[in-house]
Amino acid sequence: MSDDAPAFELLDIAAELYGLPLTDFTPERDARAKGLKGTALAGPVKAFKKPSTAAWVVNLLVRYETEQVEQVISVGALLREAQTGMDAAQLRELTKQRRQLTAAVTTRARGLAREHGLRVTEAVATQVEATLTAAMIDESAAQAVRSGLLVSPLSATGIDAVDAAGAVALPDALGFEVPEVVPPPPEPLRAVPDLPDTAALDEAREALEEAESALSGAEAQRDKAVSAFKDIEARSLQVKSEIEDLRRRLADLEAAAVDVDDELTEAEDERESAETAVSEAVAARDAAAAEVERLGSAGR
Numbered sequence: 001m002s003d004d005a006p007a008f009e010l011l012d013i014a015a016e017l018y019g020l021p022l023t024d025f026t027p028e029r030d031a032r033a034k035g036l037k038g039t040a041l042a043g044p045v046k047a048f049k050k051p052s053t054a055a056w057v058v059n060l061l062v063r064y065e066t067e068q069v070e071q072v073i074s075v076g077a078l079l080r081e082a083q084t085g086m087d088a089a090q091l092r093e094l095t096k097q098r099r100q101l102t103a104a105v106t107t108r109a110r111g112l113a114r115e116h117g118l119r120v121t122e123a124v125a126t127q128v129e130a131t132l133t134a135a136m137i138d139e140s141a142a143q144a145v146r147s148g149l150l151v152s153p154l155s156a157t158g159i160d161a162v163d164a165a166g167a168v169a170l171p172d173a174l175g176f177e178v179p180e181v182v183p184p185p186p187e188p189l190r191a192v193p194d195l196p197d198t199a200a201l202d203e204a205r206e207a208l209e210e211a212e213s214a215l216s217g218a219e220a221q222r223d224k225a226v227s228a229f230k231d232i233e234a235r236s237l238q239v240k241s242e243i244e245d246l247r248r249r250l251a252d253l254e255a256a257a258v259d260v261d262d263e264l265t266e267a268e269d270e271r272e273s274a275e276t277a278v279s280e281a282v283a284a285r286d287a288a289a290a291e292v293e294r295l296g297s298a299g300r
Contacts, residue, residue: 009041010041010044010045010172011172013032013041013045018148021116025051029048044170048151048169048170051151054131054153055150055151057118057128058128058132058145059178060116061105061112061128062178063178064112064180070146072101072102075098077139080136099133102136105132109125114202114206131145131153133156135154138154138158138161140162141162144165144167147173149173150169
């Protein structure tokens with residue numbers, strides 16, 4: 001951030017931008033930066049990073065469920081102090097309680113995100129819970145969460161340092177606390193028919209969405225399997241057809257071989273007869289020649 005850019009003005013702008021719907025962040029940030037062109041705030045505003053989905057959900061939780069977030073941070077501070085001198089059994093119980101609290105607040109965060117038009121996947125919910133856990137374990141992570149200006153989720157092991165400054169929109173965010181969004185007053189009560197349990201309805205809707213997603217996946221696998229079956233079935237028919245062709249050709253060749261053997265036998269007989277005739281003709285010629293020679297000698 002430029003030294004000339006008033007920190008409080010930049011934090012106010014960041015608080016507005018990071019409270020917007022996730023899809024509105026980039027166009028609104030660019031519009032604000034354009035409107036501030038020529039001022040010390042333009043560059044820093046343009047440099048604001050779009051929050052990840054998990055970071056946006058935590059920022060939403062901080063604004064609309066500030067009390068729950070404060071409880072997570074306060075309990076985390078107390079637990080960090082209480083850990084000193086605890087035995088293994090007490091630490092396990094403490095860890096269990098911490099997980100129960102972060103899981104409960106994560107569930108509320110998912111419901112809140114759904115109310116604002118975003119369905120939170122299991123992977124994102126895991127990152128949200130990890131961020132809340134980090135806020136309980138690490139003081140700087142707690143400051144980053146409470147700022148409501150996260151750009152990326154956090155995680156903490158309790159051993160390595162947490163890069164809280166790198167997870168917020170600007171360094172001055174650490175120590176800043178985004179104001180709570182106060183919902184408008186409820187409308188006057190009117191006689192309305194009994195409504196179903198909202199929480200149960202939300203759970204049913206989520207279960208329906210998951211079931212529909214599972215059905216889509218199963219149908220896709222089924223279609224893939226059917227396509228593969230048809231391909232293999234076609235190949236099987238082709239191979240069987242080729243086998244039948246080969247069998248027919250083999251039968252024809254075997255019949256032709258029998259005919260050729262018969263012809264070969266006949267040809268052999270004819271060859272032997274011809275050779276016999278030649279031998280007899282040679283003998284007759286030789287006898288005739290001898291007779292001619294004898295008669296010629298007698299006349300001399």
